[in-house]
Amino acid sequence: MTEPTPTLPNDAQxxxxxxxxxxxxxxxxxxxxxxxxxxxxxxxxVVDVTVSLTTAGCPIRGHFEKAVREHxxxxxxxxxxxxxxxxxxxxxxxxxxxxxxxxxxxxxxLAQVGRVICIASGKGGVGKSTLTANLAxxxxxEGRRVGVLDADVWGYSQPRMFGLGAGRPKxxxxxxxxPHESHGVKVMSIGFFVDEDSAVVWRGPMxxxxxxxxxxxxxxGELDDLLVDLPPGTGDVSMTLSQLLPDSQFLLVTTPxxxxxxxxxxxxxxxxxxxxxxxxVVENMASFVTPEGERFPIFGEGGGRLLAxxxxxxxxxxxxxxxxxxxxxxxxxxxxxxxxxxPASQAIRQIARGLIAIAPIAPLPMVxxxxxxxxxxxxxxxxMA
Ligand code: ADP
Numbered sequence: 001m002t003e004p005t006p007t008l009p010n011d012a013q014x015x016x017x018x019x020x021x022x023x024x025x026x027x028x029x030x031x032x033x034x035x036x037x038x039x040x041x042x043x044x045x046v047v048d049v050t051v052s053l054t055t056a057g058c059p060i061r062g063h064f065e066k067a068v069r070e071h072x073x074x075x076x077x078x079x080x081x082x083x084x085x086x087x088x089x090x091x092x093x094x095x096x097x098x099x100x101x102x103x104x105x106x107x108x109x110l111a112q113v114g115r116v117i118c119i120a121s122g123k124g125g126v127g128k129s130t131l132t133a134n135l136a137x138x139x140x141x142e143g144r145r146v147g148v149l150d151a152d153v154w155g156y157s158q159p160r161m162f163g164l165g166a167g168r169p170k171x172x173x174x175x176x177x178x179p180h181e182s183h184g185v186k187v188m189s190i191g192f193f194v195d196e197d198s199a200v201v202w203r204g205p206m207x208x209x210x211x212x213x214x215x216x217x218x219x220x221g222e223l224d225d226l227l228v229d230l231p232p233g234t235g236d237v238s239m240t241l242s243q244l245l246p247d248s249q250f251l252l253v254t255t256p257x258x259x260x261x262x263x264x265x266x267x268x269x270x271x272x273x274x275x276x277x278x279x280x281v282v283e284n285m286a287s288f289v290t291p292e293g294e295r296f297p298i299f300g301e302g303g304g305r306l307l308a309x310x311x312x313x314x315x316x317x318x319x320x321x322x323x324x325x326x327x328x329x330x331x332x333x334x335x336x337x338x339x340x341x342x343p344a345s346q347a348i349r350q351i352a353r354g355l356i357a358i359a360p361i362a363p364l365p366m367v368x369x370x371x372x373x374x375x376x377x378x379x380x381x382x383x384m385a
Contacts, residue, residue: 009075014039014047017075021051021067024060025239025273026100033096037086039072045079047072052088054096055273061085097243109216113147114224115359116248117279118241120271122263124155124232127284128253130329131319131348132229133161136185137334138345138352144224147179149214150189151241152231153207159191163332168192176219183337188218208240215244224359234270242274249279251316251355254307256283257300261307268311279316279358281308282351286318289343317351319344 009017018039019031030036030051037050049068053061069081088096110116119135121128132148140146150158159165162182169192170178179186190210220226228248230238241248250271254264264281271278283304287297298321308315319325325344328335336345 008041008043008045008077009047011039011041013075014041014049014072017071018049018068020071021064024063025234028100030064033099034092035088035096041078045077046082047078047080048082048084050084050086052086052092054088054093055275056087110220110226110245112222113220113226116226116228116245117251117355118228118230118238118245118248118276119251119253120230120238120267121232121253122234122260122266126232126253126255126260127319128152128232129155129157129161129229130325131253131282131284132227133158133329134325134334134336134345134348135352135355136225136227137183137336138349139225139227139355140184141336141340141349142352142356144356145222146184147186147188147220147223147226149218149226149228150187150191151211151214151237152229153190153210153237154231156189156191158187158189158229160332161329161334162187164192172219174219175217177213177217178219183334186220186223188214207236211237211240212244225355234266238267238270239274242270242276246274246276249277251279252281252307252311253284254281254303255285255299256287256297256303256318258303258306260299261303261310264303264307265310268307278311278313279355280314281311282316283318285321286347288321314354316354317347319347319351 015031015036018036019029021030022028023030023033023035026033035052037052038048039050040048042048049072051064051068053064064085065083068083072078072081119128119132129152136146136148148158148162150156159180162180162185164180164182164187167180169180169188172178177188179188180192181187228241228245230241250267252264252267254260268278281304285299286304287295287301289295304315304318320343322342322344324339324342325335328338335342336348339345340349
């Protein structure tokens, strides 16, 4: 007697099973996201599935492999599951962005900004905000026109670091939001729009809109460098900005512990996912040096070098632990201005010079025969003065 041939799942059943496989970063299923390239059922019950990823080095391959095996393998008649991967084409990727409602900025939104540098870290408390403020100060001291966008929406600290109050920014005649200014650096932060110390609860779409507005509707004017203080980790804000600013560069901040670079690595993986270049690594809280010159590597050693080597990018500097750096951040005057000779200031100034050295050469200004049309009034959602 021959065994009855088990019924094999049909296409709709396979797609249904695959719709249980969720992309943990985009939080949608791979069928809806259009990431299932093919699913072929063989007569022997083996199913070959090809999943298309946003980037070849996608760190969550293992997650997909396991989830596809689990859900497709559970279907009646399936004897085995093979999962293969390929990469979405640029066209497919932009289709995916549209599907996520995360289109890029309108062309020309940051036309007067030379370059955007996102300061990122794997976790909080490594000195990312302190470095953003002081690097802005150092770049401006070198004669660059600098802006700081505080995108650390839950832990915003740039208003405090630059000694700026919580006054609501004003709007100019063209309905653009005017950034506050400190020592010549233009600063924009969500902190200017909320009551001090109040907890900010942002829902996804609102957050996306606020960030887009910060890039699109702020009168940044002509800038050489716009530094963006990202929130720690690789959450919604960092992802949104990476998508909105595909031409930006990442500067990764890590502490010297060898384990810290593993955490910082996640931000690098995210940058890779959106094809963002990594300008380099900065190691903060490198050792503490006593006035007598004795060196204490309080947070260990080597993390910055390890991360830079692993990513094959330059280690742009090592900033020591110094009390004045912390004191000046609290006092609202970046240390680079208050004491440019402090060892931390010196290290930060050196990093700024490194960033200038790798800056693209500005194109010669074009003469416009027709003055551009004034922009149409923007739809404001932020509370303005
Ligand atoms: P993050 O933005 O990564 O959360 P912060 O910039 O807020 O971190 O820094 C955390 C704390 O560490 C702040 O009090 C800051 O003044 C202090 N700090 C950062 N870097 C240094 C340093 N190199 N030396 C001394 N204190 C530092």
